[in-house]
Amino acid sequence: MRPLDWVVLVGSLASIIAYGLYRGRGSNTVDRYLLAGRSMPWYAMALSIMATQASAITFISTTGQSYVDGMRFVQFYFGMPLAMVALSATVVPIFHRAKVYTAYEYLENRFDAKTRALASVIFLMQRGLSVGLTFYAPAIVLSIIFGWPDRLTTAIIGVTVVLYTVTGGIRTVTWTDVQQMVIILFGLVVALVMIFVLLPRQVSFLDALHLAGSAGKLNAVTFHFDWNDRYNLWSGLIGGMFLALSYFGCDQSQVQRYLTGKSITQSKLSLLFTAMAKIPMQFFILFIGAMVFVFYIFEPPPLVFQRVEYNRIRQPELRARYDPIAARYQEAFARRKAQALAMVEARHTADTRAEREAIENYRRAQQDVDSARRQGASLVEATGGEKGFRDTNYIFLSFVTRYLPTGIVGLLIAVILAATMSSSSGEINSLATVSVVDIYRRHFRKDATDRHYLNASRVATAFWGAYAVAFAGLGKHLGSLIEAVNIVGSLFYGSLLGVFVLAFFFKRVSGTGAFVGMLAGEAAIFAAFLFTGISFLWYNVIGCLVVISTGMAVSYVAPAASATPDITR
């Protein structure tokens, strides 16, 4: 980083924090601190929801995912609009009319205290782990740039975020997210433009698309159905819908956003706008990853993008093992580049036969490049590196720091760090809300003053920040971060979704039925995770169905003593 990068980085972060604190003035009651006094407009909620998802992980990991695996990850989001329609038609009016602080508060109204407590604990476990991963992503940035240990940088960012979150409340979080979203979109456009500027002159936009497509990087839709295949149209539509239903309907970090709405209409519009904007945005981010791949057809990429490990395997004592792999990699790269240029030339001269031949050779060279990269990863693993080593999360940042001009590097690093602060602050805020409202106020201190609960919320915020930092180190064991976040979520979301489906649509189900159903749902999900190869997107479907069927069966065998109150209409 050069001085101009530091000026842009520090200036951007300072302006974001200052703006957030300015917007968060007056958050001096529990209602204002946790729900912004239920005063937010739809566009602020929508951008806040999107910004929470578009964290540093989105920038770092999704682009790398596309570089390695192509754009098929976009199908993961196909179920979201269907989920948002369902939630707008059912859940949003119910939560608003119940005037709850948390989604789990509603479960006690419908079932009983133990069901609310179990759902709250499941949420706290799941979101606590996820926020750790959110912290870990920018730690990668700093480890690449400065060579700092991941744990130290995670702790530094964590402490900063906790201090910032404690003072602001949800209003600060929301308005900071809005500002973040604008900067993120600007940063994305700048990154894509720079990639095209850096491509060889003879490679046009369409040529770049054909080069990426011929290597299988533009596979946005795949129809092939396979239970074990993570991303295809069917897992995206069905599994993705269930995950989105769980995430936006049962996860307090999202529910809390639309509970801040001025009205039911404003909250519905925020969800529907998110549904419409999310797929194009995700497509765009994945497309950037695919174009980074095209860029590296013409510029030699490192054998391993993780700089620390790359330097380690080039040490003299490992050269005997490294050199043959590197030589093979360089030869395959040179062959792929030559074939890519031949392919471009054949396209320009409309020589179909030569183009077809060049494509075949290009694909063969690509397979050799991939093979050499796998050997490089194996070498890292075999010589003391992380087991299951993957460098997906380092690809985009390696490109940014090596090839983008001064100033823009600072801007993109600022976007990544600020997005992390904003995303994690919202998650921590929701964790504190559930801890105080569903656990502390419900079970330990029922009649304290508003000031007492406000202070308790701030203490809970600090606690969850520390918890997240402690678990952030898990990120390095979980491969692609964007997948890791969704896998962790899928281990818990199915049960939460199931119990809310029971609450909304099955009037005869008792509290005990719902409670046992949730336990059975979690058991089924962990059995699928530990003992089968079923893709994580299906965990939500499995968990939800097990909760519903078990809840109904238990309620049939042991019905509730009295009818539950109907507050769902």
Place this chain on the structure above:
Amino acid sequence: MPPGQREMPDEPPPFLGTWPRVYTAVVVYLAFLIALCYVFTRAFS
């Protein structure tokens, strides 16, 4: 239904007249996006 729940009526959307029409528009938009992605995949594979 408790009285408090009636304080928040479900207002009509600011466009398309009714919520079912808005929901239908979102689903049609999704179908359109999937079709576009399919064309994109086919065109450059």
